[in-house]
Amino acid sequence: MYFARKLKQDFSITGFIPAIICLSIGALIWIFIDHKAGLLAVSVFFGLYAGFSIWIFIRTRNISYLTASLWQLLFGLYLATRPGYLLIPVFNSKITALITLFLLASTVWLFFLVFTRRAKWKGREIFELASMSIEPQPDGFTERPHPSGRSEYTRNDLIGFAEFLRKHLVAMPYFEENRVVFVPVKMEDEFGYLFNPEKFRQNRSWIAFDFQGNVTVNISRIDYLDYKEELSFDQLCDNLGKLFIEFLKYYRKGEADRIVNKLNKLGLGLTY
Amino acid sequence: MDFKEAAKLGSCLSKDYAEDLFRLLATYESISASEAASRLDLHIKTVQDFLEDMYNLKILDREEVYEGKRPYFRYWLKTNQITMSIDLTTFSQGEEVNDIRLKLKIREKRNAGVKFTTSRSNDYISSVTIWMGEGRNRTERKINLSIPQGRFLFHLPFPNADYLNIKEIMRKAQTDSTNIPEIIDIVNVLTEFGVIETT
Numbered sequence: 001m002y003f004a005r006k007l008k009q010d011f012s013i014t015g016f017i018p019a020i021i022c023l024s025i026g027a028l029i030w031i032f033i034d035h036k037a038g039l040l041a042v043s044v045f046f047g048l049y050a051g052f053s054i055w056i057f058i059r060t061r062n063i064s065y066l067t068a069s070l071w072q073l074l075f076g077l078y079l080a081t082r083p084g085y086l087l088i089p090v091f092n093s094k095i096t097a098l099i100t101l102f103l104l105a106s107t108v109w110l111f112f113l114v115f116t117r118r119a120k121w122k123g124r125e126i127f128e129l130a131s132m133s134i135e136p137q138p139d140g141f142t143e144r145p146h147p148s149g150r151s152e153y154t155r156n157d158l159i160g161f162a163e164f165l166r167k168h169l170v171a172m173p174y175f176e177e178n179r180v181v182f183v184p185v186k187m188e189d190e191f192g193y194l195f196n197p198e199k200f201r202q203n204r205s206w207i208a209f210d211f212q213g214n215v216t217v218n219i220s221r222i223d224y225l226d227y228k229e230e231l232s233f234d235q236l237c238d239n240l241g242k243l244f245i246e247f248l249k250y251y252r253k254g255e256a257d258r259i260v261n262k263l264n265k266l267g268l269g270l271t272y
Numbered sequence: 273m274d275f276k277e278a279a280k281l282g283s284c285l286s287k288d289y290a291e292d293l294f295r296l297l298a299t300y301e302s303i304s305a306s307e308a309a310s311r312l313d314l315h316i317k318t319v320q321d322f323l324e325d326m327y328n329l330k331i332l333d334r335e336e337v338y339e340g341k342r343p344y345f346r347y348w349l350k351t352n353q354i355t356m357s358i359d360l361t362t363f364s365q366g367e368e369v370n371d372i373r374l375k376l377k378i379r380e381k382r383n384a385g386v387k388f389t390t391s392r393s394n395d396y397i398s399s400v401t402i403w404m405g406e407g408r409n410r411t412e413r414k415i416n417l418s419i420p421q422g423r424f425l426f427h428l429p430f431p432n433a434d435y436l437n438i439k440e441i442m443r444k445a446q447t448d449s450t451n452i453p454e455i456i457d458i459v460n461v462l463t464e465f466g467v468i469e470t471t
Binding site: 178 | 380382383384390393395397427428429431433
C-alpha cells in the first residue's frame with residue numbers, strides 16, 4: 001500500500017543490541033583467549049538471551065518472543081555441542097543432530113514470524129495510520145488530553161481487547177481502577193517499555209477507555225515531534241481516538257485480525 | 273456595611289489589644305489616646321490609629337478638647353453593640369451572565385505556554401500553570417480549578433480546532449447551568465492571561 005509517510009525515518013537497531021553484544025563479547029574472547037572459550041561464551045550468552053526473551057514473552061504474550069527464546073536456546077546448545085567443537089560431552093551423537101534439526105525448524109518458524117510482522121512493535125504503524133489524512137498546520141500542539149468521544153463496550157470486551165493488542169504488540173495496556181490506558185510502542189522504544197513501563201508511559205502518547213465508555217487521547221510532545229511536519233493537532237488526536245474505537249469495534253465483532261491486517265498493510269519496515 | 277469597612281473592622285477586632293481597649297472604652301466616660309496607651313502600656317500611635325479607625329467606622333464618637341495644651345481628641349462609645357453584616361450576593365457575577373456571554377466562541381490560544389495538569393481520574397483538568405515574564409522576572413502562577421471548571425477546560429477546543437461557544441463546550445462537558453458563573457469567571461481569567469482566545 002503506497003502512502004506518503006508522515007513520520008521521520010528511523011534506522012534504529014535497538015532490537016539487535018543484545019545479539020550484537022553477545023557476538024561481540026564472543027568474538028573478543030575468541031581473539032584474546034581461544035576459539036573454544038569464545039564459542040562457549042556465545043553459547044552461554046545466548047542461553048541468557050533466551051531467558052530474556054522468555055521474560056518478554058511473559059510480559060507481552062507475543063508468540064514470536066517464545067520462538068526467539070527457543071531459537072536462542074537451540075543456537076546456544078548447537079554452538080556448545082556441534083561436531084568437532086564439542087564443549088559439553090554428548091553421549092549420543094543423535095542428540096546433536098536433533099538439536100541441529102530443531103534449530104533449522106525454529107529458524108524457519110522465526111523467519112516466518114518476522115516476515116509476517118508478528119514480531120513487530122506496531123507503534124509506528126499506529127501513528128502513520130492516525131496521521132494519514134491530516135494536513136500540516138503549525139502551532140497546534142498542546143499537552144492537554146483530548147476527549148475523543150464515546151464507544152459502547154463492556155469491561156470484559158475492554159480487557160479482552162487489551163490482551164489482544166498486547167499480544168500483537170499494537171499497544172501496551174495499563175490497567176487502572178476505572179479505565180484501561182493503551183500506549184503504542186514503536187520498534188526502537190520496546191526496551192524502554194519493557195524495563196520501566198511506568199516511567200515509559202509518562203511522556204508517551206496514550207489512548208484511554210474508561211469503564212463508562214469515554215475515550216480520551218493524549219499525544220505526547222516526543223511522538224508529535226516524530227512527525228516530519230507539524231500536523232493539525234486536534235485532527236491527529238481525533239483520528240487516533242477514532243482509530244482505536246474502530247479497532248475495538250472490530251474486536252467486538254470477532255474481526256480482530258482486521259486490526260493487524262490494517263496495520264501490516266501499511267508495509268513499513270520489519271525492524272523499524 | 274460594605275466589604276472594605278467590614279475588612280477594616282475585622283482587622284481592628286483581631287488585634288491583641290482590641291479587647292482591652294474596648295474594656296477601657298466601656299468603663300470610661302471618655303478617654304484620650306494617651307490615657308489609654310499609658311493604661312495598657314502601648315505606643316500612643318498604635319492606640320491613636322485604632323481609635324481613629326473605630327471613629328471612622330462610626331463605632332466611637334470623639335470631641336476635640338483644649339486643656340491649656342495642644343488640642344487632642346477624647347473618644348467614647350457611640351454604640352454598645354457591633355454588628356457586621358455583608359451581603360455576599362453582590363459578589364456573584366450571575367447578573368453579568370447572559371446569552372451573549374454563553375455564545376462567546378473560544379478555544380485554546382496557540383503557543384500559550386501553559387501547563388494543564390489533569391486530575392488523577394484523568395477526566396478533568398485540575399490546575400493550569402501559567403508562566404509570565406521573561407528571564408529572572410519570570411514568575412509562575414498556578415490556578416487550581418473547581419471540578420466543573422476542570423471539566424469545561426478538558427473539552428476546550430485545541431489551538432487549531434474550530435472555535436466553540438461556551439454553551440456548546442458546557443454541553444460536551446456535561447456541566448450544570450448552575451456552574452455558569454464560575455465557568456465564565458475562569459474563561460475571563462484565562463483570556464486575560466492569554467491562554468484562551470476568542471473570535
